[in-house]
Amino acid sequence: MKKMTLNSVIKSQRKNDPDFDKHYQRELLINEVSKMVIALRNSAHFTQAELAHRAGTTQPVIARLESGTDHRIPSLSLLSRIAAASHAALHISFNKVKSTK
Numbered sequence: 001m002k003k004m005t006l007n008s009v010i011k012s013q014r015k016n017d018p019d020f021d022k023h024y025q026r027e028l029l030i031n032e033v034s035k036m037v038i039a040l041r042n043s044a045h046f047t048q049a050e051l052a053h054r055a056g057t058t059q060p061v062i063a064r065l066e067s068g069t070d071h072r073i074p075s076l077s078l079l080s081r082i083a084a085a086s087h088a089a090l091h092i093s094f095n096k097v098k099s100t101k
Helices: 006-016 018-043 048-055 059-067 076-085
Strands: none
Touching: 006 018, 018 059, 018 076, 048 059, 048 076, 059 076
């Protein structure tokens, strides 16, 4: 029996199902933003409540964003306010990726 890894299943699904690939890319983005916000907040030594107050939002918004389970992608406005509140700059870029096909 051929050994299958999670990575090989994901690669196969992404290659054969454009809808799966779209959702997978969205989840990767949400998770990456989550990790970046957590790292930024921790480096600024803020609690979620402190960051929320400084960014003009609420602690539950920061908690949802950091959890990575919210299926909404945060607005550029919110990310910009979080960056400014943490004395950081927000940079957005497009990077070429290898085709999975």
